[in-house]
Amino acid sequence: MKLNVDGKSHEVDVEDDMPLLWVLRDELGITGVKYGCGIAQCGACTVHVDGVAVRSCQLAAGDVDGDITTIAGLGSPDALHAVQAAWVEHQVAQCGYCQSGQIMQAASFLDLNTAPTDDQIDEAMSGNLCRCGTYPRIRAAVKTAAAKLQGA
Amino acid sequence: MKQLAALMVVLAPLSAQADGLAAWDRIYAVASHPRCTNCHVGDSGRPAWDGLGYGAARPHGMNIVAGESRIGAETIPCRVCHIGAAGPNAVPHAAPQIDEAWRLPPVELAWRGKSSGDVCGQLRNPDANDGFDLAGLVEHVQQSAFVRYGFNPGAGRVPAPGSVDDLARDLQLWAAAGSPCVGD
Numbered sequence: 001m002k003l004n005v006d007g008k009s010h011e012v013d014v015e016d017d018m019p020l021l022w023v024l025r026d027e028l029g030i031t032g033v034k035y036g037c038g039i040a041q042c043g044a045c046t047v048h049v050d051g052v053a054v055r056s057c058q059l060a061a062g063d064v065d066g067d068i069t070t071i072a073g074l075g076s077p078d079a080l081h082a083v084q085a086a087w088v089e090h091q092v093a094q095c096g097y098c099q100s101g102q103i104m105q106a107a108s109f110l111d112l113n114t115a116p117t118d119d120q121i122d123e124a125m126s127g128n129l130c131r132c133g134t135y136p137r138i139r140a141a142v143k144t145a146a147a148k149l150q151g152a
Numbered sequence: 153m154k155q156l157a158a159l160m161v162v163l164a165p166l167s168a169q170a171d172g173l174a175a176w177d178r179i180y181a182v183a184s185h186p187r188c189t190n191c192h193v194g195d196s197g198r199p200a201w202d203g204l205g206y207g208a209a210r211p212h213g214m215n216i217v218a219g220e221s222r223i224g225a226e227t228i229p230c231r232v233c234h235i236g237a238a239g240p241n242a243v244p245h246a247a248p249q250i251d252e253a254w255r256l257p258p259v260e261l262a263w264r265g266k267s268s269g270d271v272c273g274q275l276r277n278p279d280a281n282d283g284f285d286l287a288g289l290v291e292h293v294q295q296s297a298f299v300r301y302g303f304n305p306g307a308g309r310v311p312a313p314g315s316v317d318d319l320a321r322d323l324q325l326w327a328a329a330g331s332p333c334v335g336d
Contacts, residue, residue, distance in 0.1 A: 038246075039245045039246035039247070040233040040246055040247040041213075041214075041245060041246075052229065052231065052232070053228075053229075053232045054231070054232055054235070055232060055247070058233060058247055058249070059235050060235075060237070060239070063237040108232075109228065112225055112226075113225075113226055113227070116227075120227050122215065123216070123217050123227040123228065124227040124228045126215035126216070127214040127215075127216070127232070
């Protein structure tokens with residue numbers, strides 16, 4: 001099947017029911033997308049399909065119906081996405097394992113809700129777990145990114 | 153003989169109403185089941201995790217609030233985890249998926265915590281049931297992927313009692329009896 005990932009078209013020979021996460025990591029070598037739980041409980045595997053966040057461990061490759069963006073395609077080192085820039089500014093990451101999922105969730109959320117309240121930020125990010133407990137910095141970075149995107 | 157015939161004329165509608173109320177009781181057993189009421193919630197927009205086959209009944213984890221949109225558009229859309237394509241739903245704890253966009257029903261269809269009489273009044277009133285007449289309700293039950301899922305949720309989740317066919321038949325019985333509610 002053909003998948004468009006981070007602006008590139010890929011032909012992959014996989015079963016329809018293979019989770020997208022497996023395709024990205026094992027078939028395409030895009031390892032910025034992380035495996036955490038495999039049951040949509042942690043958010044580490046979050047990518048975008050046509051700009052909307054999705055847990056790639058739950059989405060079968062055969063059910064992908066749009067362009068996929070991973071953390072590797074959200075921005076570039078020279079032109080970071082506003083959420084990535086805010087992550088750097090707030091030095092959010094500790095071990096870093098969950099952070100690509102956190103950033104992808106936050107970017108999709110701020111695309112859908114351009115003027116979120118603090119409560120909405122907490123609600124939107126509550127499905128992404130961080131065992132290091134970087135939540136206060138995550139919240140601060142999302143607020144910074146929201147303000148930057150509103151001013152853009 | 154004439155007296156017996158007169159008695160039957162009087163009793164026949166009563167019998168039909170009793171059959172209708174019995175059918176309603178079975179409908180309410182479904183409508184009040186956690187498989188339905190987990191999402192048939194009010195304007196809190198807060199779905200529940202009840203009847204999962206493990207753990208105590210509790211609000212949906214991850215602080216999920218579906219908002220006014222009823223699809224979580226304001227915060228985290230249901231579709232982030234609940235994929236809109238038919239799936240085996242074979243893994244406990246994973247997000248169920250069906251061939252329809254996961255969402256909460258309209259707020260006027262809130263059933264969670266409501267009595268048999270309240271839900272009955274909602275369902276027979278098109279202004280309170282998302283615009284369905286009784287024939288439309290039967291058709292909805294027969295075609296909805298959500299309803300099918302409720303009877304076959306998989307992975308140890310507790311199914312709603314009966315089947316899609318049972319529910320459709322009971323709705324038809326209830327409608328034929330004039331859609332009676334307790335206390336009419």
